[in-house]
Amino acid sequence: MSSPNLQNNEGSAGGPGHSSAAGAAAPTAGPDDSAAAREAAQHPDTSPLSIHDMTVAYQRRPVLWGVDFDAPQSGLVAIIGPNGAGKTTLIRAALDLVPRTAGEVRFFGQPYASQRHRVAYVPQRTSVDWDFPVSALDVVAMGLYRQIGWFRPVRRKHREQAADALSQVGMADFRHRQISQLSGGQQQRVFLARALAQNAELYLMDEPFAGVDAATERAIVEVLRTLRSRGRTVLAVHHDLQTVSEYFDHVVLLNMRLVAAGPTEEAFTAENLRRTYGGRLALLDRVGHAMGLGGE
Amino acid sequence: MNGFLFSSAMLPVAETLFAALQLPAYNTQVVLAGTFLLGVAAAVTGTFMLLRGQALAGDVVSHATLAGVVLAFMVAEMFQAGSGRSLAVLLTGAFLAGGAAIGLTTFILRTTRIRQDAAMAISLGVFYGLGISLLTVAEDFPTGNVAGLSHFLEGMTASLRLSDVQLIGSLSLLAIVLCGVLFKELRLLSFDRDFAATQGWPVGLLDLVLIGLIVLVAVVGLKAVGAVLVVALLIIPPAAARFWSDRLSRMILASAVIGGASAVCGTVISTMLPSLAAGAVIVLSGAVLFCLSLAFGTERGLVWQAVHHRRTTRRVDRQHLLRAVYEIIEQQPEPGEQGSRYGEGEKPDRPHPEPDIRHRPVNRAQLQNCRRWVPARLERSLKQSIREGMLEPVGADAWQLTEDGAVSAQRIVRNHRLWEMYLISQVDIPPSHVDRDADDVEHFLPPDVIESLSRQFAASSPGGQIPASPHLLPPAEQ
Numbered sequence: 001m002s003s004p005n006l007q008n009n010e011g012s013a014g015g016p017g018h019s020s021a022a023g024a025a026a027p028t029a030g031p032d033d034s035a036a037a038r039e040a041a042q043h044p045d046t047s048p049l050s051i052h053d054m055t056v057a058y059q060r061r062p063v064l065w066g067v068d069f070d071a072p073q074s075g076l077v078a079i080i081g082p083n084g085a086g087k088t089t090l091i092r093a094a095l096d097l098v099p100r101t102a103g104e105v106r107f108f109g110q111p112y113a114s115q116r117h118r119v120a121y122v123p124q125r126t127s128v129d130w131d132f133p134v135s136a137l138d139v140v141a142m143g144l145y146r147q148i149g150w151f152r153p154v155r156r157k158h159r160e161q162a163a164d165a166l167s168q169v170g171m172a173d174f175r176h177r178q179i180s181q182l183s184g185g186q187q188q189r190v191f192l193a194r195a196l197a198q199n200a201e202l203y204l205m206d207e208p209f210a211g212v213d214a215a216t217e218r219a220i221v222e223v224l225r226t227l228r229s230r231g232r233t234v235l236a237v238h239h240d241l242q243t244v245s246e247y248f249d250h251v252v253l254l255n256m257r258l259v260a261a262g263p264t265e266e267a268f269t270a271e272n273l274r275r276t277y278g279g280r281l282a283l284l285d286r287v288g289h290a291m292g293l294g295g296e
Numbered sequence: 297m298n299g300f301l302f303s304s305a306m307l308p309v310a311e312t313l314f315a316a317l318q319l320p321a322y323n324t325q326v327v328l329a330g331t332f333l334l335g336v337a338a339a340v341t342g343t344f345m346l347l348r349g350q351a352l353a354g355d356v357v358s359h360a361t362l363a364g365v366v367l368a369f370m371v372a373e374m375f376q377a378g379s380g381r382s383l384a385v386l387l388t389g390a391f392l393a394g395g396a397a398i399g400l401t402t403f404i405l406r407t408t409r410i411r412q413d414a415a416m417a418i419s420l421g422v423f424y425g426l427g428i429s430l431l432t433v434a435e436d437f438p439t440g441n442v443a444g445l446s447h448f449l450e451g452m453t454a455s456l457r458l459s460d461v462q463l464i465g466s467l468s469l470l471a472i473v474l475c476g477v478l479f480k481e482l483r484l485l486s487f488d489r490d491f492a493a494t495q496g497w498p499v500g501l502l503d504l505v506l507i508g509l510i511v512l513v514a515v516v517g518l519k520a521v522g523a524v525l526v527v528a529l530l531i532i533p534p535a536a537a538r539f540w541s542d543r544l545s546r547m548i549l550a551s552a553v554i555g556g557a558s559a560v561c562g563t564v565i566s567t568m569l570p571s572l573a574a575g576a577v578i579v580l581s582g583a584v585l586f587c588l589s590l591a592f593g594t595e596r597g598l599v600w601q602a603v604h605h606r607r608t609t610r611r612v613d614r615q616h617l618l619r620a621v622y623e624i625i626e627q628q629p630e631p632g633e634q635g636s637r638y639g640e641g642e643k644p645d646r647p648h649p650e651p652d653i654r655h656r657p658v659n660r661a662q663l664q665n666c667r668r669w670v671p672a673r674l675e676r677s678l679k680q681s682i683r684e685g686m687l688e689p690v691g692a693d694a695w696q697l698t699e700d701g702a703v704s705a706q707r708i709v710r711n712h713r714l715w716e717m718y719l720i721s722q723v724d725i726p727p728s729h730v731d732r733d734a735d736d737v738e739h740f741l742p743p744d745v746i747e748s749l750s751r752q753f754a755a756s757s758p759g760g761q762i763p764a765s766p767h768l769l770p771p772a773e774q
């Protein structure tokens with residue numbers, strides 16, 4: 001059960017009834033099967049994010065069933081799956097934004113409340129009102145509010161930090177723009193900069209590439225790679241199957257339950273895609289074929 | 297900046313009103329101070345309420361307060377006859393009822409699948425109906441005079457006593473100070489509540505504080521403007537302020553100025569014309585300021601937008617004109633050169649030498665042929681270009697580029713063609729369609745984009761030369 005390969009993982013995500021401790025430790029490992037990776041798999045306490053047997057239901061309709069997942073120590077992880085697969089819910093339930101029906105979530109081995117400062121969240125761009133009367137810099141500075149603390153105003157020092165985060169995403173020239181005057185891609189980069197300003201170790205991003213222009217996509221990929229090189233972990237909900245292999249070294253395939261998770265070259269197979277996306281076989285075969293993925 | 301400009305513009309107005317009033321009546325000044333503070337408090341609190349999307353919550357609260365006022369009156373009278381006239385007692389009741397109405401709304405939302413607007417309408421109706429029914433019951437109450445209670449429905453500014461104003465003023469100040477102290481927190485809550493929650497901010501508590509402030513202001517405004525109109529004090533000033541600024545701090549300032557000014561105007565007008573209810577006049581003053589903001593607001597006012605739009609259209613027209621002049625000249629044989637620059641249907645080789653474009657007059661027929669101009673628009677663009685020193689008339693119906701005009705024309709054509717080439721190479725638009733697509737954007741290309749395009753197509757425009765048109769130009773008449 002403890003070998004970090006996909007089929008075991010799929011087996012362990014069987015349902016809410018499953019409760020094996022070994023199963024919780026199993027699902028992922030680093031990109032190689034090195035001793036360190038095995039060590040991490042055996043001690044999920046050190047994982048930036050471990051989700052154990054999580055079930056989430058809205059009203060009486062279940063959205064996620066018995067998800068077991070341990071994020072790798074560092075690297076870029078794509079969460080993929082069809083619409084309604086529970087990708088956004090996975091992130092939001094982990095962050096206590098929607099109540100969990102069952103299961104447990106640990107960040108760096110601790111409850112979220114004590115580890116917030118190590119975790120940054122990038123919500124979907126469409127989740128806020130971009131007509132709000134604030135500038136790009138104001139939004140990025142919001143990533144520092146926790147550090148600033150109650151009642152204290154945003155000072156020059158914080159504005160400089162925020163400006164620095166903006167320049168990391170190539171938006172330094174736009175810092176005084178009101179946010180409705182930014183393009184969708186620029187707005188997405190502002191959100192990313194807000195997360196960067198938090199200087200976290202784990203980043204949870206909900207569709208950072210949704211509806212962005214090519215320049216933004218390049219800028220975001222650049223930032224993700226920088227984060228990886230600094231040993232950070234990024235989990236991103238992703239929709240473009242064509243770029244999964246290029247951008248991400250780990251992948252989580254989700255369709256209400258965890259279909260597979262692991263290093264991209266192992267988990268991102270035509271067979272797993274078929275099991276994730278179900279009916280839309282023809283399309284997937286073509287995508288898989290185009291990417292030269294071996295199925296069976 | 298806009299907010300500050302606006303506030304300095306409004307101050308003289310308030311001063312003039314004070315001067316025009318010239319009523320030494322102490323009572324008027326007291327009332328004025330009270331309504332002014334109320335107006336500012338409502339405007340500041342209302343800004344967060346509006347941005348948080350809770351405008352309807354204000355309506356629920358204000359309608360619900362009536363029930364609280366009447367209940368508090370009845371309870372107090374039962375304990376001690378006459379104590380039901382204490383404003384503090386009545387406002388406490390109103391505050392509790394407002395909170396209860398929000399509680400009911402939240403309960404409906406959490407336990408059922410009824411949507412928010414419906415849940416609010418239910419609470420509003422239930423509590424307002426309760427208030428009206430209790431009012432008729434209170435009329436039969438053995439002790440005390442119930443007549444004052446109906447004032448809470450329509451407001452009775454003139455009947456405010458010094459003690460009332462002290463209460464209203466201090467509660468208003470409390471609301472203003474709380475908004476100031478919690479500015480950063482309320483801004484975050486209003487913009488992105490989920491993000492605030494992940495950061496560990498107690499969003500539930502902050503929600504409660506904001507709704508508490510709304511209830512407080514609604515309650516404070518009860519006696520001055522009445523339950524039904526108080527919500528207008530919360531909503532109109534911030535809605536008007538949005539036309540003056542797109543920064544929250546300045547928007548709040550503008551909102552406070554508008555709220556304070558409408559309170560002062562309304563109070564003064566109703567003092568001069570006592571038959572008018574002050575609450576209604578305050579709200580109408582706010583509405584007038586809203587209309588002025590809608591028209592003349594520096595950020596989104598309709599007048600500025602129209603001016604801006606017209607300016608842009610004309611600029612684009614003039615750029616089209618200069619490009620047309622350039623392209624007409626480009627297709628003509630150079631003086632001393634034989635035949636057209638390009639053969640029939642032949643795609644020009646790039647790069648090509650730039651034509652000498654000065655001292656080469658073009659006439660109206662050529663321009664008209666180059667582009668489907670509306671004659672009047674062409675005429676206006678011609679006149680404006682002459683005024684700007686871009687073109688100069690040569691004879692009756694012909695014009696040539698000035699030195700400035702030649703420089704501008706070259707820049708415009710170069711940008712246009714770089715953009716066309718970008719569209720063809722990156723966006724897969726066929727060359728035959730590219731002219732029209734390029735037209736829309738080329739006028740708004742920022743310098744850095746031009747820079748990167750020039751680098752990208754350096755081969756076609758060595759040394760910043762103008763590349764040849766990637767498509768056939770309309771034949772110019774000779």
